[in-house]
Amino acid sequence: MVRRAPKKEYDRFRRYFAFPCVDLVIFDGQSVLLTKRTRNPYRGYWHLPGSIIHRGEKITDVVRRSAKEELGLTVRKMQYIGVYESMDKFRHDVAHGFLISVGSGKISLDSQSSEFRFFKRLPSKIIPHHRKVVNDACKLAVCRHKK
Template sequence: MAPVVQPSHPQLAVSAAIFRDGKVLLVRRARSPAKGFYSLPGGRVEFGESLHQALTREVDEETGLAIEIVGLAGWREVLPSSGVAGHYLIMSFAARWTAGEPVLNEELDDFRWLAPDALGGLGELKLTGGLDDLIQSAKRLIGP
């Protein structure tokens, strides 16, 4: 098997904090990067694709859900380290669930709808860095 060649420049990605009935969707990554960690659904932006187009496509591909994008909740930069080979800039959006039930693709192996305020007390779940702050920011955009 040939080694994976990493790009020589940062990769742009998107993610969605999807809210339904007061809960947010977390998904567990089934492969690298972030294998075994719970995070938000999302992925890389393709050339010529807007951020919103990429987010809608990635959420559909990974979960089968339809969403309404509310706004930009924040961003996170992931630099190359011992656990991650690539360099990513992830734009994270707040979104509302509009249709469908989660049907995960091969990139994910679990999902949970969780109360946003309970994330800090979920020590048994491995969460990606900065996830709680992004979800709280997204929750403010979604409103009551």
């Protein structure tokens, strides 16, 4: 079980430090899975599932935890895509992108997302660096995903 920081400490931390994160890319044929965020940053935007890396967690364990907690899925295989940076007024993230294939499970969302959808063409209202993560994952997966 991952211990989460109290809101007051989280808000203080985000004013001074970057957050290490993972972003998960899941393709179904030529479509990519995105979920709609219910919280900041980027409330109401489509985004890749993922999570902040907590103290004491290995990055590959965070990939598995994120898939399980946010989507109800297990990870069969993961491939590192690269590192991406997002700096906005809310928070500074340093995200590690992973292309994953699903082992088992049926998608069930947690409270961070209101809906999910597989997109053949990325929506305009997507977190900016997630567009780059998806396009880079496409090169690894040799897909014809439309930007």
